[in-house]
Amino acid sequence: MIQKNLILVIDLAISKIKRISPESVDPRVKNYHWLDLVNGMFEAYDRGHYTAVLVDEENNVLEGPGFNIFSLDENGLKTPKIGVLEGITRQTAIRLASELDIPVQEKLIGSEEFINSDEAFATSTAGGIIPITKINGKKINNGKIGKVTSLLKNLYWEKHTDPQWSQSVDELI
Structure with a gap:
């Protein structure tokens, strides 16, 4: 069952903890090393x-523990390119943005740039597209879910019933 009216938002902190370098552990591969996270x-x-x-x-x-991040400004969406798990839901958000003619750049995002985003959201398998409404105590979009984030979030959940985007699992073995 898809809960269409579930509202989940994230208040997050930009940690002072450094992510383990991609030269040490390849972030594109799921692994069990989460101590930094x-x-x-x-x-x-x-x-x-x-x-x-x-x-x-x-x-x-x-990235965060189990999620990728996106930032929106006047130039479109941005998501980190290097040092992150290239998550399936992240890839889906990029495809959905393309469907809506929203430009997406995979690039470095400075901490201050992220804090000053017009909108921000996280992507994860369990949560889909999750609005970020506060970063380091600063409200993003006045603490409200942004228009672009809402469009992407709604489209993401609509695609769950589209056979071109999903596969029903009738029985678990």
């Missing part, structure tokens, strides 16, 4: 936030 979550909790996004050595935002 767990430490980032503890830091976020201590600061009163729901979760964290980690940064690289130059303080560019990368």
